[in-house]
Amino acid sequence: MSYVRLVDVTKRFGEVTAVNKLNLEIAKGECFSMLGPSGCGKTTTLRMVAGFEDLDDGEIHVGERLLSSKKKGYYLPPEKRDFGMVFQAFAVWPHLSIYENVAFPLRIRKLPSAEIDSRTKTALKATNLLDVAKKSPEDLSGGGKQRVALARALAINPDVMLLDEPLSSLDPHLREEMRFEIKDLQRQFGFSIIYVTHDQAEAMALSDRILVMKLGVVQQIDTPMNIYRRPANKFVFSFIGLHNFLEVERKEGAYRLLAGEALDKNLTPPQDLATEARLTLASRPSEIDFVDDGGISGRVIRKSFLGEFVDYQITVGEQTVRVQKGRRTQGPEKDENCRLQLLHPVWYKVDE
């Protein structure tokens, strides 16, 4: 089933371990994202798959083919891997027309000219570039250039498409539009995608599965829904969206806020954590309700209107909690007391 396989893949740059013992299996036709803050090793991983970087350990396979192996000292050069790849900075060639940019991989493969023409046109059509094919890519906007890059990657009809932050140089509204275009192209051509991004919304919108990475180490590989609902650790929780971390401690058999009041009876950690002296209670600002009784008591120290939302800063004991509610929701005013109910809290060890 698995098509692209990374086994124990490791890459070091001097002292820095950019990627550490990465194991990964990606299915044919899957859209797989690598998500993480800048510098966590996403690009390095992608470049190892593409063949631009050698490995310091491990192997990479695609289907039956071995691509890279440290142990065997074998590296198939990038030009023989038959991937499509799109870079953040577009990397379209300004001295060639749009048509020639897209035809380039086909010309390199010395296909018959009729086939080059038809396949180039197919790729151009799929990316809505057929009308401007004779122009220079310099005449296009950022979004247009990225379309040329996509068309060029599509031209050889690759099984695997590697995309390294392809949308992060674009305007926000264009970025959302292009997400759907990429998804459409995948449906149309059926390639697998390995998509690198630091934008969690982008990863969520596109992917079948997401890998979250930190300092070269995998944190979690799961579906977008699970990543959002059940982040494997505090890092993933905080990276995936707005978050509150409340420290709680165990006193006289029950958990209470650090130097504060006791928690609701029904707010208890899962079995395996129930013996810890201290825990972190994680919640999202949008998943907290104001209630009349129960919950934990707090005091509003700042209330700001953000258009769609109202954003509250609330102190509970010695800690602060951020709450976001729709603008129509009735909520307390600044300096008023209130009670908060955490809707889907997740428990973590303090140092996890």
Place this chain on the structure above:
Amino acid sequence: MSPTSPTSSAIKKDSGFGAAQIILTLSIGILVVVVAVPVLLIFLNAFWDNNNDFNLAAVVKVLSEPDTYQALLNSIIIACGTTLGSTAVGTFFAWLVTRTDLPYKKFMKGMFLVPFMLPSFIGALAWKMLLSPRAGYINRFFMDTLGFDNPIFNIYSYAGIVMVEIMYLFPFVFIQVCGALEHMDPTLEESARISGAGLGTITRKITIPLVLPSILSGALLIMLYSMAHFGTVAVLGIENGIFNIPTLIYEKIHQSAGSFESIRTGTVLASVLVITAAFIIWMQNKILGKGRYQIIAGKSFRPMELKLRGLRIPLLIFCLAYIGFTIVLPTAVIFLVGALPTYGLPFTLENLSLENYKFILFDFKVTRDAIFNSVTLGLAAALITMFAGVMISYVIVKMKVRGKGILEFLGMLPFSVPGSVIALGVILAWSGKFGINLYNTVWIILVAYIARYMAFSLKANSAALEQVHDSLVEAARACGATMWQALRDIVLPLVRPGMLAAFFLIFLPSLRELTVSIMLYAPTTRTIGVAIYTLNEDGETVRSAAMAGVALILIIVGQTLINRFTAKHKR
């Protein structure tokens, strides 16, 4: 910002209409006096005859005289040969040090830039000592020791001149192409690679076309330089009757002590140079303006490297041999010949001494004067040109005043006026025609230096000023500073690096200047370059070499100090 917005007009009003106008007038005045009048006089002398009639036929007649015609042709032959050769050499080495796994690339890159420092006429002198047909050491070695009947190479030839010029000019292309290759977004090449292209194909179809504008712009620079270049042709060509435009101008002016006919020929040739130079610069701006692609990456890691494999060591040896042959060997010969009692003796230990060096540094008035003249002229020219340049650039880049267009046009002039033209122009302008006669004084050389190096100062200063965004000044004004305070406290500190760069860009080259000073010197106003050249002309080869050695040491020490200094200031 819209020009009608109330704030901008308010700024203009209280900044003082008078001050802006004064600065503008002063700037225009400097450029007119220093550059425009001399060039204008050249054109006037060339195209208008004694009766003040426009006379194109006379110009054609001058140009069709055999020796002028031949000089024109020679300039073109030499410039084309030099340009083609330097472009090939420069591009190849640039590619080698940026795109392959050649060993010791950093060192190589530094060495390939050394010829920038070496004055090409000193190089020409060295090659004359090595390869002149009868006396050159290499030729003699082949004839005396190996028994060849004929010299293996005659440096007094087109090939010799072109070869020497290539050696000292190729860095113009090298540095441009290196810059382009180093800053080029590596993903441009990587996307070709993932598209299935091998490194050879990528180099041919992607890399070279993308850096072509840089290659061409460097090539045109060399063309410009070589057309108007005096030193190499003077040292190597005159022996065999090979003249180019600058050497013929020099010959005409010097031989005939300023007769009308010779001045006329000189001005016609100078006009040809100016027009050609202007054309080359226009071409270059066109290429740079339109053809330069946005290939610069934001961040760039190491670009792909071609594995040279079996060629790695042979190419390393080739590079080292090239460096040894073009840099180490000529430099060594200069110092060694400078240590001989007479030219032609073998370099044995008992023949070598520091006598000549002692003589030219302490006893010989001509060379001592020359060193003093060059250093003071260099300092004065660098200081004056630096301040004038920053003022003129400020008007061009930052000020919004009427009449700026004239200044922008005048500001382009210094770039397209070659040294020998400037020299001829200042002779016409400052020999009493306007009541001031500076001829045969150091002042005429100073005026010519200012004109010659104004382009450097304008370039460095406007680059620095373009970095100073208008909002910085506006912010200072908003904080209550007057225009002058904003200039002093905000703009000046920010452009100081540009001014320093201009100073050094002028001071160092002026230490080795030859083209201008050779036309303007009098017995007591020789410069270092003139001293070396005339000693060599007078057959004092060993003293000439010793003086050249001293000049090389001065230049190298100066350059090292400056590198130190600028490195410290960057940090």
